[in-house]
Amino acid sequence: MKKTDTFTRRAFIGGTVVTGLGLTLNLISCEKSTETPEPPQPDPTTSGNENTLNITDVSLPSNIDVSKGMELTITGKGFAMGDQVIFDPLIAGYPRAAIDVSRVSAESVVIVLAEQLVTSGYRVSVKRGSRTVTLGQTALNFVFNASIPDKDGMTIKGTVFADGVGLANVVVSDGFEVTATDENGIYYLPSAKKTKYVFVSIPGNYEVATDINAPLFFNRLRQPEETVETHDFELTPVNNNKHVVMVLGDMHLANRNNDISQFQTGFLTDVNQSIQKYKNAGNKVYALTLGDMSWDTYWLLTNYGLPDYLREMNKINAPVFNTMGNHDNNPSHTDDWISEDKFREVIGPTYYSFNIGKVHYIVLDNIEFKENNGARAYSPRIVSDQLEWLKKDLATVTDKTTPIVIAMHVQLISNLSLNGSGQESRVFRLQESQLFVNALSGFTDVNILSGHVHANYNVRLSPSIMEHNTGAVCATWWWTGRDGHAGNHICKDGTPGGYAIWEMEDRQLKWTYKSIGYEEDYQFRAYDLNKVHLTEDKYVPLHNPSTTGVSWNTYAGEYVNLNQNNEILINVWNYDTDWTVEVTENGVSLPITRVHVTDPLHIISYSAQRMNRNAAPTGAFVSIPTAHMFKVQASSPTSTVEIKVTDCFGRIFQESMVRPKEIHTQMK
Structure with a gap:
């Protein structure tokens, strides 16, 4: 499903709260771009801004949470029956509304919001006969329930709903705190707003809107920590018990080695054919990356970075969930958290969860970036805050037989070797790996998807945990298919460049590796x-x-x-x-x-x-x-x-x- 508004993916939700202005008013402002264009200023001569209407003491909040058809009270003196309140949009092309006042008192005016109004910024004026006076500007944010009361210590609130009804027991998180909606679909979070976003763990058999093919499962936080923000999540019911996920490892798009051409003519053609094949068979189809979609070295060298990757990703004909890799960190910073800011700004959360059908998916960032004099050093580690979030998220999955699929960039187990008896020799690659494994204790069906190695191998760590290290989309960083080279597409272990196809039906999981340019039965x-x-x-x-x-x-x-x-x-x-x-x-x-x-x-x-x-x-x-x-x-x-x-x-x-x-x- 597509969102009808034309908001861009990465500028889409910010918020504030205003109180003590005649009513409690909240805002989340959806912006069409990162900068709202300045509106043309009214002509005082023709607009009547000299205030010949004698309207005074107006308190017009700069941001207002509202619902369709609700009454809105504006405090001020001098309003009269027969007045019209005019909402002129600050963004060209957005709807204008002229609303007759419903009630007037000595201290305020009441209007019923027109149906055509949408979340946007407006210049508000009052028209009486031929005279008009501008009251000021405000931003209307249409929320599902504008009457959710504040609670002490809670800085984010909102509703998760579908078809006009709040949904109970839906998990919402800011990356630190985890909560679930009540019977009315309402949630509260005591968020310190460190991640600058709040996300919904999409429940099974629901979807969120997409911006092209990026699922809009998170809202950005724009206001200070102490300011209460309202953020809703609208879901659409679907049946995705039978679904397929295209698992896409290491793309390393950098505008070098003919990589964009190889990506478009090879990978994109192939994966979209696979997507259509499984759609035709009655599956809901999604995609999940495994990190290193970009290549930090070339953010500056070729001026090709995460925004450019998004442009290519948008050509995949399925919703795409993204995982962060070590090469998706900003190499200009030495701090792990700050180096992730560009990813958060352009892509979104670095770790989160969602459900498709009866499968619980978790995306982790297991890179602790330690840039050092251009070396772009890192440790393969799930930092403590994220590990605590993981435990909280898993605690919401009460049925321990639920299939758990975890995507992360660096592998849990290093590339396998064989001992003198020909048995697999396994060495943990992830630091503090046992803490991660312990967090999965009790679950009976855990599959870990990783990349990073540009090779393909599978490890049955225990009867309940299996890791699948997936070959790279870019194979050997696009070298072997570069013009004038080998003319093939092959990873470091001889695996053809490609991706994994995961078929899910209820709790049954099946996987295969798909080599780009070959049929699925090409397996050796x-x-x-x-x-x-x-x-x-x-x-x-x-x-x-x-x-x-x-x-x-x-x-x-x-x-x-x-x-x-x-x-x-x-x-x-x-x-x-x-x-x-x-x-x-x-x-x-x-x-x-x-x-x-x-x-x-x-x-x-x-x-x-x-x-x-x-x-x-x-x-x-x-x-x-x-x-x-x-x-x-x-x-x-x-x-x-x-x-x-x-x-x-x-x-x-x-x-x-x-x-x-x-x-x-x-x-x-």
Whole structure:
């Protein structure tokens, strides 16, 4: 659903309270832009501003909370029956209203607000016959219930409603305090207003309005801490028990490496096709990013930042919820909280929750930024205030069997390795990780979505907690698809650049990894290691070590040596321990060994391309070993082998691998 008002996403709600002016009046002002245009000043000669009407002692609040059709009292002397109160909008194109007075006393005038008035700023005047006098300016803020009383210590109040009815038990928070609405949909928060916003945890089977595709689930706070503000949330009922979420990791949009072109022609085309496919199947579809949508280094170098990312995000044909990454911090600041201000200003809350259908989603900011002389340092950590908020939020989920999906940028568990017995070796990446895990205690179905690594792997941490580190939309920072390079799109572990698709129906969750440009059933790549001989002469003939200062063997690793052992290497990028990999040769099953090695296609797609241009590969971008690799040995170099991979949901993916099979940058 689309909001009919034309307010911009990031300037949309501020507030104040005015008391002691004849009635208690509250305001939240919706602005069309960050600056309200100055209205044309009235002509005193024609407007009658010399006050020939003898109206005096007027108290017109600068901001007023109002409801449709309510009576509004303006204090002042000299009003008369037959007068009209004129509301002229300060923003061109907004509606004007001329309202006959309803009642007059010696101290005030009463009018009934016209239906055409909307939340905006107005110049207010009184017309009597041919004479007009301007009373002043005010901003009307239309709220669901303008009569909510103040409460001691409560600085934010409002109503959550749908179809004209307040909704009970809806969670509202400012990022520190968490509350729920009463039976009338009314909430109060004792907010210190540190985050400068208040948000609703959208309940299941409801949606909020969107600004293009950004869900408007939060309102900005504009007034001092002690000033009471009213902020409502209007919801629309939907049935989203059956829904799909496109999980989008690391985009790193920076206007370099042909990234915008690759994003638009590759990713956007692909994801919008997926969105339409699932909509056609009767799903409500949403998107959820995993951070690093922008690249802080290039906020200044190419003048491309978060506002530019939003312009591209708006082309995704589904509501998009955003997660903050380390590269979405402002590198000009050393303080963690202040470095997040730009994200709050442009995007919105850095952590929050919402519900879709019967699934509770939580978005966390697990970056503690520590800029130091341009190093853009950070710690992967959920700071204490946010951890306390997380506990409060989870406390509102009383049914511990509710599926919990948590999005955060840096992974909980580092990229997997294997021990001497071939079992997964797990190391926590998140600092104070046990505090985070403890907060999830009692919940039986928790899935953690992370990014950051530009690789893809899954970890079943316990029977109730599983982490899914999702491959990057940008793959290797858009390098391999850059004009004149490899012409493919591949992450550091050999996973194709892409995104995850999560299907939810009631409490049943199913996930898959979607490679950009391929069908969903493309889930592995097989190499004939007899043909994987990465020599310097073949792959980097133009490389000059004296220029780059690096050696090809460093990057080619074991593949620099000829391998004639008839081995087959299989990269199963979305593998977890509930998957199976089977290989047969002439109907005979071959023994399979899980191995921890680099992907040879990524080596020739990134490092070789850079070195052949006499540039040293960037250390953070080079191939990394991965544990979702499997090796088998065939009896012949020319036999065809049958590969069968079965995922944790019983879906089967197969390839009849004809050998010899050459390695090249366009291989599948």
